[in-house]
Amino acid sequence: MKSKILIVDDESSICDVLSDILNDEGYEARAVSSGEEALEVFNSFRPDVILLDVWLGGIDGITTLQKIKEQDSLVGVIMMSGHGTIHTAVKATREGAYDFIEKPFAMDKVLIVINNYLEWRQTKQENQSLKETFTHRYRMIGKSSASRKLGELIDRAAPSNGRVLIEGENGTGKELIARNIHFASRRSTGPFIAVNCAAIPEELIESELFGHEKGAFTGAAQKRQGKFALASGGTLFLDEIADMSLATQAKVLRITEDQLVTPVGATSSFAVDVRIISASNKNLAELVQQGTFREDLYYRLNVIPVYVPPLRERSSDIPVLLQHFLKSFCADEGMPVKSFTQEAEEQLMLHHWPGNIRELKNLVERLVIMAPGDIIDVEDLPGEYRRVGEASGDIAGSHVIADSLRQAREAFERSFIEAKLDRCGGNVTKAAELMGIDRVHLHKKIKHYGLK
Numbered sequence: 001m002k003s004k005i006l007i008v009d010d011e012s013s014i015c016d017v018l019s020d021i022l023n024d025e026g027y028e029a030r031a032v033s034s035g036e037e038a039l040e041v042f043n044s045f046r047p048d049v050i051l052l053d054v055w056l057g058g059i060d061g062i063t064t065l066q067k068i069k070e071q072d073s074l075v076g077v078i079m080m081s082g083h084g085t086i087h088t089a090v091k092a093t094r095e096g097a098y099d100f101i102e103k104p105f106a107m108d109k110v111l112i113v114i115n116n117y118l119e120w121r122q123t124k125q126e127n128q129s130l131k132e133t134f135t136h137r138y139r140m141i142g143k144s145s146a147s148r149k150l151g152e153l154i155d156r157a158a159p160s161n162g163r164v165l166i167e168g169e170n171g172t173g174k175e176l177i178a179r180n181i182h183f184a185s186r187r188s189t190g191p192f193i194a195v196n197c198a199a200i201p202e203e204l205i206e207s208e209l210f211g212h213e214k215g216a217f218t219g220a221a222q223k224r225q226g227k228f229a230l231a232s233g234g235t236l237f238l239d240e241i242a243d244m245s246l247a248t249q250a251k252v253l254r255i256t257e258d259q260l261v262t263p264v265g266a267t268s269s270f271a272v273d274v275r276i277i278s279a280s281n282k283n284l285a286e287l288v289q290q291g292t293f294r295e296d297l298y299y300r301l302n303v304i305p306v307y308v309p310p311l312r313e314r315s316s317d318i319p320v321l322l323q324h325f326l327k328s329f330c331a332d333e334g335m336p337v338k339s340f341t342q343e344a345e346e347q348l349m350l351h352h353w354p355g356n357i358r359e360l361k362n363l364v365e366r367l368v369i370m371a372p373g374d375i376i377d378v379e380d381l382p383g384e385y386r387r388v389g390e391a392s393g394d395i396a397g398s399h400v401i402a403d404s405l406r407q408a409r410e411a412f413e414r415s416f417i418e419a420k421l422d423r424c425g426g427n428v429t430k431a432a433e434l435m436g437i438d439r440v441h442l443h444k445k446i447k448h449y450g451l452k
């Protein structure tokens with residue numbers, strides 16, 4: 001679509017010349033001779049750029065500028081001024097004009113200023129839409145106290161340059177957290193480069209991270225930049241770092257010490273400016289104990305530790321996540337927003353979620369496509385998401401067949417504790433936390449019921 005330009009000048013010769021040239025240059029130009037007329041046609045013509053003379057009969061250029069800006073603060077106004085009015089034109093830039101040109105002007109200069117404005121506006125719009133895409137795509141959803149604490153931690157950690165180590169099960173959102181830290185940091189305009197160390201064969205990881213020289217090894221036909229170099233000025237996200245060999249760990253350790261990278265096969269090194277955020281789904285402290293992860297590297301990377309709890313330990317996040325993904329997938333599919341029945345939602349809150357948020361997201365995508373109606377009920381859930389309900393039926397059933405209230409209460413309590421312990425993988429502290437009781441109290445109950 002052609003960009004529209006409105007020319008406002010009471011000298012008809014200037015209007016004619018400008019209109020002819022701008023139309024020839026591929027713009028849609030229109031000229032008027034007063035501020036009043038400009039305001040009249042502004043809404044119907046909707047110009048992208050206005051070339052506005054400072055000196056006009058009737059309302060002057062500055063007043064016209066102010067009135068136009070009241071209607072549309074984003075339109076690009078370029079003031080035109082004669083020799084005596086240059087001071088006014090400069091003042092106009094403070095009132096929101098994009099730039100000014102002095103009469104008599106060379107047409108080249110006018111075209112350059114118009115072009116500069118249109119490019120500036122396009123970059124601004126692109127940045128805005130990138131920002132919107134980011135906020136939508138990488139928004140972290142969650143209202144549990146664990147999620148709120150994570151949010152606070154990200155806000156505090158982001159502005160610093162401190163290395164961050166994120167630990168948590170698969171699919172808990174470690175990469176999402178890393179991206180949020182990057183985008184809230186001073187490096188946000190720099191690159192965010194992610195490397196999954198587990199996905200790269202051992203023999204290629206060094207070349208992937210540090211780059212290589214041409215002919216450094218069989219198959220290295222071209223010199224190649226590594227991820228450290230690509231991330232310079234930004235953030236390098238090292239995912240699954242536990243999968244790095246001890247040799248690679250030693251090299252990464254050196255870079256964290258001197259920020260110098262030596263590509264494979266190179267004789268010299270170069271400096272990089274990289275903030276490292278690493279992540280692991282294994283307990284790195286344990287791997288240090290076992291001798292498979294370097295202790296010194298562990299401490300270098302773990303300046304700011306972030307632990308992401310599994311979804312089953314923050315089940316109050318489940319309803320909001322379900323809502324969020326339902327809305328987003330239904331919008332992608334161009335269909336009305338579906339909803340879950342209360343029973344279906346309760347079933348999902350009881351699920352163990354071994355794949356965490358990734359699993360939940362995939363399930364919602366599947367249900368949006370496969371569930372026949374707009375309301376998703378328990379029958380629409382795949383079998384494995386209903387099993388917990390059957391188990392809780394057992395819990396309910398066991399107390400119904402008991403005779404006394406005490407027996408019923410004990411039967412229920414026993415099954416309840418057993419289910420919670422099971423959910424927490426036998427971890428008594430976690431189960432006690434989940435049930436909202438003291439750990440010592442839970443130990444007594446376990447002993448009382450002879451649970452393992």
Ligand SMILES: Nc1ncnc2c1ncn2[C@@H]1O[C@H](COP(=O)(O)OP(=O)(O)OP(=O)(O)O)[C@@H](O)[C@H]1O
Nearest residue numbers: 139140141142169170171172173174175176357358
């Ligand atoms: N709090 C959240 N709000 C919205 N979406 C989330 C949230 N946490 C995770 N996700 C989404 O869940 C999916 C898995 O997240 P992510 O890849 O960050 O997990 P991860 O812990 O890095 O996984 P892995 O250990 O397998 O690499 C992604 O699509 C991510 O956008």
